[in-house]
Amino acid sequence: MLKKIPPDSPRCAHRPAHDIVGPGAAPITLVVNGIARALSIVPATTLAEALREQLALTGTKVACDRGACSACTVWLDGAPVCACMVLAIDVGDREVTTIEGLAQNGPLHPVQSAFIAHDAIQCGFCTPGLIMSCAALLAHTPDPSESQVRAALGGHLCRCGTYPHVIAAVLDASRRGRSRP
């Protein structure tokens, strides 16, 4: 079950006040896909870089590196964010979920199966980010309208133009979710 960030909770009070770290490497702990991982990063490291280069979780893709394509979408406490515009040191104790965490050694997430069934992948570079956004949408809104799906996908760029297949896949995954016992 996804947690929403409560509007009045203090965020990221993960270090004692007065603390100054950097510009060199500093130790941090990231909770990724349910596991606490200790790593050493310079404060200028983005979450996307930490995931890909330090934790070898290369499912998260970086395309624009400017928050403008959503290829790098991961969840922070269940909310989809672009990992290229978050500093790893700023994550604190918020839980990070990546594409690798959606179906760990288990059956595929319904959105993943629906992407395969609907041929919603071409080159695949934008796909992990799209799947994270679609899965977050269904977790919060199990029965979305097509316009809600379009709004949830609004930040994603797919140069191969898979959009219509992606929309069909999400609507199908939502129907299947509803018909399950």
Added chain:
Amino acid sequence: MNRFEWMTPDGIAHAARAATATVATAMISRSGLPATDAAVLKAGGIDLLDLMKEGLLSPHRLINLLSIPGLDRIEPQEGGLRIGPTVTLAQLAAHEAVRARFRALADAAGASASPQIRHLATLGGNLLQRPRCWYFRSRAHHCARKGGDTCFAFAGENQYHAIFDHRGCAIVHPSTCATALVAFGAVLEITGPTGARRAASLEAFLRLPETDLQRENDLLPGEIVTAIRIPAHPLTTRSIHLKQGEIDSFDWPIAEVAVALDLADGICRRASVVLGAAAPAPHRAAQAEAALSGRAIDEALLRTAARAALEGAAPLSRNAYKLPIFEALVRRAIRAAIEA
């Protein structure tokens, strides 16, 4: 991105004392190279990271405002709202009281950027982000706003630039939320490095190039916006924000309008009409407001008001297309507010 120190302040006073520059002052230079000794405030970090990745800003230290508790609350206050500066655009767009009483602000927040950005971007940072002019965002163009000698927009590509108040620089103010907040007469609470507090109306705080070409606002180094206050409005007030982009997804607006009308017994007692993506600061359409105030609004009057909203417009070589878009948006916004 340059390497920097990361500071976790223990409160507002500590953060204010530690900040040596605003992002604007750290970016002004004769040489075209940003200052490398600045300690600047960071909220969601979206605009900061963008500027740093482009090499337009090279701070020595980031002071993380997100680690200060209590700055991310939305509270009712004297019939209005008091919004903490680190409330995210996603929280603002979804908040019940904001949706119910100050719909234009919820609409504006929800129409800004993409869902992924809205979960990170804060309201304070949104109001204080630097402009999107492509010459300003290009390292190859050392324009007047960054301390250079010229504005490249007047003779260059100005299709997304201002149609009002562009003396010396033709940016449009980048904040979608500011358009709605100016329509509501929002006030900023600001604390300075000595602990002194001041309150400033957002409309006066945001500056035109004729007053200051290099800063979009009146924030001084070491000052922190500690709250954004919306004053009480009569319960009969209806508001709406409409955005027109070039595409339907997360694009920046080419035109936007916020309207707040106090309607009672068929009469518009008070009208606020503010245009965004129109001028270097949110542009109050005073002639449109005057046309609507004290009158019963019918189709003819709202058409007159929409034309009056463009009084004083001076389009540049490539952006006259904005005029009919603004006129249509103002008409639609007034109609939508009446029907809301």
